[in-house]
Amino acid sequence: MRSKVTKAIFPVAGMGTRFLPATKSVPKEIMTLVDRPLIQYAIDEARAAGIKEFIFVTSRGKGALEDYFDHSPQLESELRKRGKDDLLEALKSTNMDSGAIAYIRQHKALGLGHAVWCARRLIANEPFAVILPDDVIAAEKPCLQQMVEAYEEVGGSMVAAMEVPMEKASSYGVLDVAEDHGTIVDVKGMVEKPPMGEAPSNLAVIGRYIITPDVLRSLNKMKQGAGGEIQLTDAIAQEVEEGRGVRGLRFQGQRFDCGSKAGFLQATVAFGLARDDLRDELQDYLTELMTTNKAAQ
Ligand code: UTP
DSSP states (O other): OOOOOOEEEEEOOSOOGGGTTGGGTSOGGGSEETTEEHHHHHHHHHHHTTOOEEEEEEOTTOHHHHHHTSOOHHHHHHHHHTTOHHHHHHHHTTOOOTTSEEEEEOSSOOOHHHHHHHTGGGTOSSOEEEEOTTEEEEOSSOHHHHHHHHHHHHOSEEEEEEEOOGGGGGGSEEEEEEEEOSSEEEEEEEEESOOTTOOSOSEEEEEEEEEOHHHHHHHHTOOOOGGGSOOHHHHHHHHHHTTOOEEEEEOSSEEEETTSHHHHHHHHHHHHHTOTTTHHHHHHHHHHHHHHHHHHO
């Protein structure tokens, strides 16, 4: 019987330099997509996949993130007094059970692999998920749930994989595919940000992982890799070297790179159009904008 995946690590210790000056005082994960901060989408996805323990790897200046998941008695009683039941209901999703959430500091931004390693003592000997909140995925069945279900069938470590144009592959961790079964691919290697023209495939790794405790043992011994950072992909690739299974899951859904400005804007439009209360107004505005632009050309 495989152990259930009940813990997830959310590495949120990065500096978010692509969003400066906003991220000087607002953590990237608190930035708002329509009316929820990025981190809320990640938490909702984790809950849907059966995650019960939420581990945040944070850094200096991320206090707003801790406050976000705290109860807010004053605000709640005010909303109750005013009969704002819908808003009270919306606030409920931000409340976490006592003891379900833990914060660990990454004292130096030494990379994603290092951030995950910082949480090692909270993981013990069980598989766990890693979610990068700046990858937001719109999907009928949440991406991590797809991965957990696949993991329960095949085991091993698993990464979410997405096809990208070959010329963009050097911006991602890329899979070297041993065997392609369609939804699942067996992996024989992984390369972080391969030089242009040297990517082993066009299957890019995006920010969802299920990881076995062996990967943490590899991270224990890890040296800095691409870009001087300790890379999570290098530690997962080590699994292949040591004869343990690593698989990629071609998930169903659309991923938005909310770590980049263009990706965040695209997500805002897509998530806005998906909302019944916003669709018509937004659509009218976009149509008008396109028409005016075309007329001006
Ligand atoms: P990014 O590569 O997007 O880095 O990290 P960043 O610092 O967040 O943003 P930019 O590039 O400066 O704009 C991917 C994920 O890994 C986390 C980040 O918080 C983000 O969720 N991370 C990265 C850490 O937790 N620690 C690190 O040392 C590096």
